[in-house]
Amino acid sequence: MADMAEQPSTSIEQPSTPVEQPSTSEELSPMEARRLKLLHPLESSILPPEKLEYVRQIIDKDKAIKPFWVNKYKNEAAKNWDRFYKRNETRFYKDRHWIEREFTIYKGTSNNTDNDGTEGPTTMNCLEVGCGVGNFIFPVLEKNPHLFMYACDFAPRAIELVKEHEDYRQGRCQAFVCDLTKDPLTDTIPAGSLDVVSSIFVLSAIPAEKLESAVKNIAQVMKPGGMLCFRDYAIYDAAQVKFSSNPGHMLDTNLYVRQDGTMSHFFSAEQVRDLFEKEGFSTVECDYVHRETINRAMEMSIDRRFLQAKFIKQ
Numbered sequence: 001m002a003d004m005a006e007q008p009s010t011s012i013e014q015p016s017t018p019v020e021q022p023s024t025s026e027e028l029s030p031m032e033a034r035r036l037k038l039l040h041p042l043e044s045s046i047l048p049p050e051k052l053e054y055v056r057q058i059i060d061k062d063k064a065i066k067p068f069w070v071n072k073y074k075n076e077a078a079k080n081w082d083r084f085y086k087r088n089e090t091r092f093y094k095d096r097h098w099i100e101r102e103f104t105i106y107k108g109t110s111n112n113t114d115n116d117g118t119e120g121p122t123t124m125n126c127l128e129v130g131c132g133v134g135n136f137i138f139p140v141l142e143k144n145p146h147l148f149m150y151a152c153d154f155a156p157r158a159i160e161l162v163k164e165h166e167d168y169r170q171g172r173c174q175a176f177v178c179d180l181t182k183d184p185l186t187d188t189i190p191a192g193s194l195d196v197v198s199s200i201f202v203l204s205a206i207p208a209e210k211l212e213s214a215v216k217n218i219a220q221v222m223k224p225g226g227m228l229c230f231r232d233y234a235i236y237d238a239a240q241v242k243f244s245s246n247p248g249h250m251l252d253t254n255l256y257v258r259q260d261g262t263m264s265h266f267f268s269a270e271q272v273r274d275l276f277e278k279e280g281f282s283t284v285e286c287d288y289v290h291r292e293t294i295n296r297a298m299e300m301s302i303d304r305r306f307l308q309a310k311f312i313k314q
């Protein structure tokens with residue numbers, strides 16, 4: 001896997017329990033963190049303003065690589081993710097049990113009118129966009145028998161792996177290949193039919209100029225009142241600093257390429273809020289989440305920054 005890899009199974013995408021983790025490719029080693037002056041004593045683990053200013057300076061100095069390469073990475077995104085799954089299969093990400101803890105909506109039921117006109121709890125229809133190999137869908141389906149889960153990804157190998165999973169069952173889930181930025185989700189999912197959509201570290205893989213079409217596409221299949229659950233990288237995250245301090249990775253403002261050709265964008269809360277509100281969503285919450293990677297031996301921590309949000313389709 002590439003040096004700047006997406007957070008692997010040991011990563012900090014497990015919000016409720018910051019734990020000691022081995023240094024992984026996208027995380028900074030204590031040595032790198034020390035070089036970047038991002039390592040600090042445990043008691044001051046949330047980036048203080050002077051550190052943020054320091055981080056901003058590193059990022060502002062970075063420059064985009066040549067347009068030829070920028071276009072190549074953007075055009076070959078699906079191919080590069082597919083290669084990622086061919087290489088890593090199901091070994092890379094850990095099951096994401098934490099999503100359900102953070103987004104409690106999955107425990108509920110939809111109270112819509114059934115087809116026969118009677119009121120009452122019905123199946124909750126959900127979609128996970130950019131589902132990867134299903135590290136979220138299978139745990140959530142197991143615990144919540146009232147859910148039906150669509151799952152899509154533009155990497156065909158990822159979808160094959162979802163379909164090969166021992167818990168993949170017709171009637172509970174349907175996985176399909178779809179590039180959110182250009183393939184209408186309505187080809188597979190009835191328009192206006194979904195109660196919940198989750199987007200977990202997915203929109204960061206899409207260049208800014210294509211985000212609007214992706215969100216429009218998602219909006220088409222959601223019910224009015226349906227909820228979109230979002231979590232992704234936030235600006236000034238330690239991984240962004242790592243990209244910017246090794247020039248040659250920047251494609252655009254806040255967009256970087258890993259060594260394996262996959263991309264990662266770092267969002268501000270304003271950008272994400274504007275993106276969804278423009279497409280007819282209202283914001284329930286959209287907040288920065290700070291997590292620390294702890295090196296207990298050194299009694300030091302490195303801060304990670306994510307954005308977590310909930311939007312309601314109007």
Ligand SMILES: C[S@@+](CC[C@H](N)C(=O)[O-])C[C@H]1O[C@@H](n2cnc3c(N)ncnc32)[C@H](O)[C@@H]1O
Nearest residue numbers: 081130131132153154155179180200201202205
């Ligand atoms: C960082 S992985 C996250 C996977 C999964 N959501 C998880 O949390 O384990 C990003 C995923 O988004 C998918 N992806 C990126 N751009 C996409 C697009 N335009 N349409 C559909 N899927 C996309 C990638 O193939 C990859 O599986």
